[in-house]
Amino acid sequence: MPTLVDKIWDHHRAATTPGGADLIAIDRIFLHERTGAAALKSMAAAGRRVRDPARVFVGMDHIVDTRPGRSDQTLMPGGQGFISETRAAAKAAGLTIFDVSDPDQGIVHVISPELGIVLPGCTLVAPDSHTCTQGAFGALAWGIGSSEAEHAMVTGTLRLTRPKTMRIRLDGRLAAGVTAKDLALALLARFGAGGGAGHAVEYTGAAVAAMDMEARQTLCNMATEFSAFTGIIAPDEAAYAALAGRRYAPAAFDAPWWQSLHSDADAHFDAELALDAGQVAPMVSWGTSPEHSIAIDAALPAGPARAHDYIGLAAGTPIAGTPIDVAFIGSCTNSRLSDLRRAAALLKGRRIAPGIKKALVVPGSSAVKREAEAEGLHAVFQAAGFEWRESGCSLCFYAGGEGFPPGSRTISSTNRNFEGRQGPGIRTHIASPETVVASALAGVIADPRQIA
Amino acid sequence: MQAFTTLSGQAIPFGAANIDTDVIIPARYLKTITRAGLGKGAFAALRENPDNVFDQNAGAPILIAGHNFGCGSSREHAPWALADLGIRVVISPGFADIFAGNAFKNGLLLVTLPQAAVDRLLEVAREGQPITIDLENQVVTTPFQDRFEFPMDPFRKHCLVNGLDEIGLTMGMGDAIAAHEARLAAEQPWIAGAAG
Numbered sequence: 001m002p003t004l005v006d007k008i009w010d011h012h013r014a015a016t017t018p019g020g021a022d023l024i025a026i027d028r029i030f031l032h033e034r035t036g037a038a039a040l041k042s043m044a045a046a047g048r049r050v051r052d053p054a055r056v057f058v059g060m061d062h063i064v065d066t067r068p069g070r071s072d073q074t075l076m077p078g079g080q081g082f083i084s085e086t087r088a089a090a091k092a093a094g095l096t097i098f099d100v101s102d103p104d105q106g107i108v109h110v111i112s113p114e115l116g117i118v119l120p121g122c123t124l125v126a127p128d129s130h131t132c133t134q135g136a137f138g139a140l141a142w143g144i145g146s147s148e149a150e151h152a153m154v155t156g157t158l159r160l161t162r163p164k165t166m167r168i169r170l171d172g173r174l175a176a177g178v179t180a181k182d183l184a185l186a187l188l189a190r191f192g193a194g195g196g197a198g199h200a201v202e203y204t205g206a207a208v209a210a211m212d213m214e215a216r217q218t219l220c221n222m223a224t225e226f227s228a229f230t231g232i233i234a235p236d237e238a239a240y241a242a243l244a245g246r247r248y249a250p251a252a253f254d255a256p257w258w259q260s261l262h263s264d265a266d267a268h269f270d271a272e273l274a275l276d277a278g279q280v281a282p283m284v285s286w287g288t289s290p291e292h293s294i295a296i297d298a299a300l301p302a303g304p305a306r307a308h309d310y311i312g313l314a315a316g317t318p319i320a321g322t323p324i325d326v327a328f329i330g331s332c333t334n335s336r337l338s339d340l341r342r343a344a345a346l347l348k349g350r351r352i353a354p355g356i357k358k359a360l361v362v363p364g365s366s367a368v369k370r371e372a373e374a375e376g377l378h379a380v381f382q383a384a385g386f387e388w389r390e391s392g393c394s395l396c397f398y399a400g401g402e403g404f405p406p407g408s409r410t411i412s413s414t415n416r417n418f419e420g421r422q423g424p425g426i427r428t429h430i431a432s433p434e435t436v437v438a439s440a441l442a443g444v445i446a447d448p449r450q451i452a
Numbered sequence: 453m454q455a456f457t458t459l460s461g462q463a464i465p466f467g468a469a470n471i472d473t474d475v476i477i478p479a480r481y482l483k484t485i486t487r488a489g490l491g492k493g494a495f496a497a498l499r500e501n502p503d504n505v506f507d508q509n510a511g512a513p514i515l516i517a518g519h520n521f522g523c524g525s526s527r528e529h530a531p532w533a534l535a536d537l538g539i540r541v542v543i544s545p546g547f548a549d550i551f552a553g554n555a556f557k558n559g560l561l562l563v564t565l566p567q568a569a570v571d572r573l574l575e576v577a578r579e580g581q582p583i584t585i586d587l588e589n590q591v592v593t594t595p596f597q598d599r600f601e602f603p604m605d606p607f608r609k610h611c612l613v614n615g616l617d618e619i620g621l622t623m624g625m626g627d628a629i630a631a632h633e634a635r636l637a638a639e640q641p642w643i644a645g646a647a648g
Binding site for chain 2: 014015017018019020021023025027034035038046048055076077078119122127128129143144145146147148150151154155156157159161163193194197198224227229249250255257289397398399416418419420421424
C-alpha cells in the first residue's frame with residue numbers, strides 16, 4: 001500500500017509533535033559556503049551545538065573561483081569571507097569539510113553520491129533547492145533554509161508535515177539526441193512550473209528505468225523547478241552498484257531494508273501525471289520561467305509580455321537561429337562525466353562560432369574533472385574554443401562575479417532562466433549539453449540532432 | 453521571536469504571480485553573512501521603475517502577491533529581505549514550499565486565500581485602505597465588511613502567536629529523538645557510522 005516516500009517517511013518519524021507535525025530524523029546534512037557560516041554562527045550565538053557532527057558535511061561550491069590556479073579569492077566581491085568564515089565555523093563544530101583545494105571538492109549534489117554520502121532510503125537535507133537531485137538514488141532529499149539547517153543540525157530532526165505524493169509515469173523511449181534534461185523541460189512546459197507544488201514526486205516508467213544514474217540525477221534535479229517538495233526514483237541495481245563501496249556507503253546493499261525501497265504495486269498517490277518520453281524533442285527555454293520551454297524546432301508562443309520584453313524575442317519567432325553570446329556547460333543539472341562525454345563527442349574536431357564571446361565547461365566536481373582529463377575530454381573542449389575550469393557552481397547563477405554586458409544571451413546547461421539569474425539583464429536559454437554544443441558551434445540556438 | 457496576534461495596516465498591492473526568490477532578493481545583494489540590511493535589495497529590479505508599489509507603500513507591513521510566491525532558490529534571504537522592508541504578512545493564493553518554511557521560521561506570517569479574495573484585497577489596498585489580519589481567529593477583514601477566513605497549520609499558529617522558537621521546542625523532545633536514533637543505529641549502522 002505505501003509509496004516509497006511513505007516508507008522512508010514512516011521509518012524516519014521519531015515522534016509526532018503536540019502541534020501535529022512529524023519529527024523526521026535527518027540522516028545527512030550538507031552545508032555550503034554561501035550560507036553555511038550564517039547557520040553555524042547563528043547556532044553558536046544561541047549557545048547550541050551540532051548533535052552529531054559525523055552526519056554533517058560541508059562543501060565549497062557556490063561562490064568559489066573556477067579559474068585555474070584558484071585560491072580562496074573569489075570574483076564575487078567579499079566572497080572569500082564566506083569561504084573563510086564557513087571553514088572556521090565548520091572546523092569549530094567538528095564537521096567534515098571538502099575544502100576548496102580538496103581532491104573531493106565539488107558541487108555538493110555531485111560529490112555526495114561520489115562519496116556515498118547519499119544512500120537509498122536515507123533522509124538528506126541541504127540549504128540548496130537542488131538537493132532533490134539526490135532523490136535519483138532513492139533518498140528523500142530536499143532543500144531547506146538556513147533556520148531549518150540549524151534545526152536539523154541541533155536536533156537531528158526537522159518538523160514537517162507529510163507532503164502529498166505524485167507519480168509521474170515516463171513511458172516510451174527517448175529518441176536519439178534527446179536527454180533527461182529535455183524530458184525535465186518538457187514536463188515543465190506541459191504541466192507548468194507549479195505542477196508539482198506540495199507533492200513529493202516519484203518518477204517511474206520505462207524511460208526512467210532505461211536512464212543511467214547521471215541522467216536520473218538530471219531529471220530529479222529539476223523537481224524544484226516543478227515546485228515539488230522533492231523528486232525521487234526507486235533504487236534499482238544501477239543505484240546500488242553506483243554507491244556500493246564508496247567512502248561513506250556500505251560495501252554491499254544486502255539488508256532487507258534496501259529491498260523494500262519501492263512503492264507497493266497498489267500504492268495510492270495523491271496525483272498522477274504521465275508523459276510519453278518518445279514524443280519529446282530537444283527542448284530549450286524561451287522566456288523567464290523554466291515552464292517557458294519549447295521544442296528546438298518550434299516558434300515562441302505568446303507568453304507574458306514582460307518575459308518577451310526581457311528575452312527580446314517576439315511571439316512567433318522560431319527559437320532556433322537566435323544568435324547567442326555565451327555558452328555554458330556545468331551546474332548540478334548537467335556537469336557529470338556522461339554530460340561532458342556527450343558534449344565532447346559532438347565537439348570533437350570542430351570549433352565554436354567566431355561570434356561566441358565566451359564558452360565555458362565547468363566540471364561538477366574535482367573528481368569529474370580528473371576523470372574527464374584522463375579521457376582527454378578537456379583537450380577536445382579546449383581545441384574547440386571552450387575554457388576548461390575548476391569545479392563549482394560558476395555561471396549557473398550570478399553572485400557579483402563573472403558577468404557579461406546586460407542583454408547578453410547565454411545558452412546554458414543549467415536549471416533556471418529567471419530574470420537576472422546569470423547577471424543583470426542576461427538572457428538565459430536553458431537546454432541540454434548537446435544543445436549548448438550545437439548552439440556554440442553554430443553561433444545561434446541550434447538543434448543537436450543536426451550534427452552528424 | 454516576535455509574537456504575532458493581530459495586525460492592521462496598509463498593504464502593498466503587488467499581485468504578480470510566480471515571483472521567484474531572485475526577484476524578491478537578487479543574488480547580487482546576498483553579500484552579507486548576517487540578516488540585516490537586505491531590504492534595500494528587495495525587489496530591486498522592480499524598484500528600478502520609479503512608479504513601483506513597493507516604494508509607493510514604503511513601510512507597509514502587508515504584501516499581497518499572486519500565486520506561487522517565493523518559488524525558485526531556497527535562499528532564506530528572501531524572508532529576511534521582506535522582514536527588513538518591514539513586511540510581517542504576505543497574502544497570496546499559494547506559496548512555494550521552501551519559502552513557506554523559511555518564512556515561518558522567521559516569524560513572517562503567510563496567509564493563503566482563494567484568488568477572488570486576493571483580488572478583492574488588492575482593490576482595497578489600491579484604495580489606500582487598511583487590511584486587518586487576526587491570526588488567533590484566522591480571519592482577514594477590511595473596513596468594507598470583507599471577511600475572509602484562512603487555513604493555518606496549528607503548530608505554526610501556536611509558535612507565531614506565542615513567539616516560540618522552534619529549535620528550543622524540538623530540543624524539549626530530546627528523549628524521543630534519542631530513542632529513535634538508538635533504534636536506527638542498531639538497525640542501520642551505516643547511517644550513524646558515517647564518518648567511521
